[in-house]
Amino acid sequence: MVEILNIFIMLMLVITALAMVSSRHLFVTVMLSGIFSLLIAASFLLLDAADVALTEAAVGAGISTVLFLGALALMDVEETTRGVRRIRMVSLIVVAVTTIFIVHATFYMPAFGDINAPIHQHVAPWYIQHVPIHMDIPNIVTGILGSYRGYDTLGEVFVVFTAGIGVLSILGDPIKNRQHRPAHNRGLRHYLIPRLVGRMLIPFIILFGLYVQFHGEYSPGGGFQAGALVAAAIILYALLEGEDKALQVIPMRVLYIMMASGALLYGGVGVAALLMGGNFLDYSVLASTPVAGQQWGILLIEMGVGLTVTGVLITIFHAFAARSNL
Amino acid sequence: MDVATTLGWLAAILMLIGAFFTFVGGLGALRMPDFYTRMHAASLTDSAGPIFILIGLMLISETWLVAIKVFTILVFLLITGPTASNALASASLLAGNKPGLANDQSEAE
Amino acid sequence: MLWVELYHYWVFAILLMIGLFGVIAKRNLVKKLVGLSLFQSAVFLFYITMGKVDGGTAPIVGMTDSTDVFSNPLPQVLILTAIVVGISTTALGLSIVVRIKEAYGSIEEDVIHEKDRAE
Known part of the structure; x- marks a missing residue:
């Protein structure tokens, strides 16, 4: 039965992707990409990746769509040129040939779901076996993310941080850009019902974000998902009440501090482990017993991740929003 | 028939009704003449459809916690x-x- | 039943190539970015597909007491972080597109090339 659902979602994915690329209207493309994200999140859930599905649903369907729409507000939504016919033909041939090569390669892949596939033989069983022993937390994904692959995650947090700085330096300081524009953007103030319902929902979204943040060791969740959820709540507030109100709630200065302090907290935990006699990002030395130390370490670095992701995503939104009417 | 089987059948019937509404909503969204009637049909898929499907799911959930969620x-x-x-x-x-x-x-x- | 064992990979190949087509054939810069994110999503799907184990559950100990078989958590960890990094880099790309639009008045590659040549 699950197989039928799988095939159905896979078909929908391909159809949506085709429609995304072939649509001439960019607005339609962006809306379809939201649908694509929800579909692929459902597919991740069927493939047992609950954490990934949660992230994709919050980031792909929520924040990515808003960012693309914010950028589209600054440009034409109609694709005007169709391009040279020869180039289209050549790229079609390239794509078709490459597809054939990849499909040919799949015949040498292990079968879908085969437990004897090489990927399941080496380090993964060790992780599954040792997360309950080393950290005593149920969510193995969080354990690997925070501790065994802590270096990796630290790098990702710095990439997110750098991307935030990059967007700011390309689009300019939102506060300075805002001074040039007439103050006519009042959000959805004249839409009574969406505004009231939105206001009612925002506290629940933030509450769910905090739950996902601090319950991430026990159920699907963690800093990345929580950051995306809280950022979505604040962006929803900005869309409903206008960016001025949202900037009063969380000013840019606070957002900058959030961005930097999250990354700093993560690195600081690593340095603290160094100072207390362990290796960099080895949390075992942080508390009296190694297991408690690991738990403290994961809790702290997840908080750092959450802070940085929230700060960066809201900052990027404000940077795009302040650019309109410039 | 014991309680669990009865609940299972009831849930199946409710979910079929919900699936019917969702299908009709999707059909209407494609076939209705103008934007507002299409939207009216499409809104079936997130009101009537989920009501029946989710109540059906509540009936067959294993624990109270799942039902409340x-x-x-x-x-x-x-x-x-x-x-x-x-x-x-x-x-x-x-x-x-x-x-x-x-x-x-x-x-x- | 060979195709049941492999069709996930084929969907990955098709999605990957639709994304690649968007990047190389479309002349609109936003369309190229959408193609790039499609390409990215296809890779995500590929990783998660490889991590699936038949009869396995989500890698959370104690959620269900019946099974001890978990799907591979490692690809999930990699993709979880990659999704958030992906949106950040897409935002970076979008901001460059916004600046290009402000400088050239268009996001169509052909128009931009013409203006460059005219200068």
Whole structure:
């Protein structure tokens, strides 16, 4: 039965992707990409990746769509040129040939779901076996993310941080850009019902974000998902009440501090482990017993991740929003 | 028949009804004549459809905790779905998109 | 039943190539970015697909007491972080597109090339 659902979602994915690329209207493309994200999140859930599905649903369907729409507000939504016919033909041939090569390669892949596939033989069983022993937390994904692959995650947090700085330096300081524009953007103030319902929902979204943040060791969740959820709540507030109100709630200065302090907290935990006699990002030395130390370490670095992701995503939104009417 | 089997059958029937509404909604969204009637059909898929499907799921959930979670999802869907439809309709009306059937009637008179 | 064992990979190949087509054939810069994110999503799907184990559950100990078989958590960890990094880099790309639009008045590659040549 699950197989039928799988095939159905896979078909929908391909159809949506085709429609995304072939649509001439960019607005339609962006809306379809939201649908694509929800579909692929459902597919991740069927493939047992609950954490990934949660992230994709919050980031792909929520924040990515808003960012693309914010950028589209600054440009034409109609694709005007169709391009040279020869180039289209050549790229079609390239794509078709490459597809054939990849499909040919799949015949040498292990079968879908085969437990004897090489990927399941080496380090993964060790992780599954040792997360309950080393950290005593149920969510193995969080354990690997925070501790065994802590270096990796630290790098990702710095990439997110750098991307935030990059967007700011390309689009300019939102506060300075805002001074040039007439103050006519009042959000959805004249839409009574969406505004009231939105206001009612925002506290629940933030509450769910905090739950996902601090319950991430026990159920699907963690800093990345929580950051995306809280950022979505604040962006929803900005869309409903206008960016001025949202900037009063969380000013840019606070957002900058959030961005930097999250990354700093993560690195600081690593340095603290160094100072207390362990290796960099080895949390075992942080508390009296190694297991408690690991738990403290994961809790702290997840908080750092959450802070940085929230700060960066809201900052990027404000940077795009302040650019309109410039 | 024991309680569990009865509940299972009841859940199956409810979910079939919900699936029917979702299907009709999807069909209407494709076949209805103008934007507002299409939207009306599409809003079936996030009101009537999920009500029956989620109540069906609540009946066969293994623990109380799962049932309460599903119920919460139902409540949020019932709040957000109609709001989204309302926002869509008022945005379309503000953009100057008049309901098509009203025009037909005025022409007939 | 060979195709049941492999169709996930084929969907990955098709999605990957639709994304690649968007990047190389479309002349609109936003369309190229959408193609790039499609390409990215296809890779995500590929990783998660490889991590699936038949009869396995989500890698959370104690959620279900019946099974001890978990799907591979390692690809999930990699993709979880990659999704958030992906949106950040897409935002970076979008901001460059916004600046290009402000400088050239268009996001169509052909128009931009013409203006460059005219200068």
